[in-house]
Amino acid sequence: MSKKKIQNPKSSGLFRDSGKWAVILLLKAIARLPFGCLYFLSDVLYLIIKDLVKYRSEVITDNLIHAFPEKSASEILQLRNKFYRYFCDVSLESIKLYRLSEKELKKRVTFVGTETLNQLAEKRNGAILLAFHYNNWEWSGALQQQLNCKLLMVYNKMRDNEPMDDFLQKAREKWGGEAVKMGRAAKVTFRYFEQQKPVVLGLIADQSALASSPLWAVFMNREAAFFPGPVKIAQKTNQPVFFQHAKRLGRGKYEYSYSLLVEEPAQTDEREILLRYIEKMEEVIKSNPEYYLWSHKRWKHKRPQGTALIQ
Structure with a gap:
């Protein structure tokens, strides 16, 4: 035996x-x-x-x-x-x-539209920045060097891999921004807001949300769920919402531009905010489709019966 x-x-x-x-x-x-x-x-x-x-x-x-x-x-x-x-x-x-040095960064990365972002963030006690998985979103953390306030970078913590999570966070925070776990984003933002300390809250907002999300819309010809958090935070604080476009200028060279998406979120329907964000994403993706993260299982969920589709 x-x-x-x-x-x-x-x-x-x-x-x-x-x-x-x-x-x-x-x-x-x-x-x-x-x-x-x-x-x-x-x-x-x-x-x-x-x-x-x-x-x-x-x-x-x-x-x-x-x-x-x-x-x-x-x-x-x-x-x-x-x-x-x-x-x-x-x-x-x-x-x-x-290991990217500041000298290499300045040769490879440029920023456009940061003046308006800074002005409104100071005037309105902060701003919400919606980015997405397009081109090199990781290098955009260098935006901190262009801001007059703290950049909060929301991320999903890696499960069961503390060394890798630590490696990524050190890389993301090297320019002075603060990495914030997704589950703590609202709490941290409201704390700064109540203390009247302006921050720019950066979110990769095209993450695949749970099927139970109340926000479903058509994105690139397919129904997709979106996290309600970014919209809820914007409406609660009435901080202006900006859109980040990462444009590839060449191999290892990027231009990050920032455009105002919604100036008065508290006075704008949450569905309208989401649709504007989706419209901008689709416009950018269709211009150069190869730079979107197509390997991401973005459309893995099916909309539950009874959940309305935002149009």
Whole structure:
């Protein structure tokens, strides 16, 4: 009769943690690479995920087919491959952020529209900034250097991977902004608001919300749920809502522009605020579709019966 091998939970946990820290050491080594080497690595990675791994190929293709029903199969394939190339670049650029110097930043990143953002944030005791998964959203944390107040960057904490979460937060906060967990965003914002300390609350607001969300709208030809939090915070504080457009100027070069989306949220219907945001996202995505995060399972939920669709 064979004996079952009993695994020590402490030793297995230690092994998993050691593996996580080994990955962090690798990421820190990659972050030290000069941009020329970084993009050579990206080119190699592109061939691997396109031809060998075929990373989330079905998800990407399905998302593109629904978003652009007028495109042929060959056009969809071309878009998917362009997305893969962009995805490899932006993934490694996000790692590079950990060691990105201020000198390199100034050569590669420009900001447009920050004057209006600063003026209204000071005048109205803060502002809400709605961004989305388009181009290099991670580098936009450098906006803090252009602001006259604190930038709060809302993020989803990584589950069961503390080393990786710590690595990402250090990279995001290196320019002086404060990373805030999604569940604490409203509480932290209201605390600053009550103390009359202006902050710019930055949210990647195209995250996939739960099916139980009351806000459902058509986004890129498909019904999608949206988190009500950003709209609720804007209406409660009546802080102006801005939209971030990350434009790619070249490999590793970006222009971040900020335009006013809603000046008086308290006097604007929540559905109107959301629809304006969606309209701006679609306008940007359609101009250069390959730069959106199509591998994200954005449309995985179905709208529950009885939940109205915002139109």
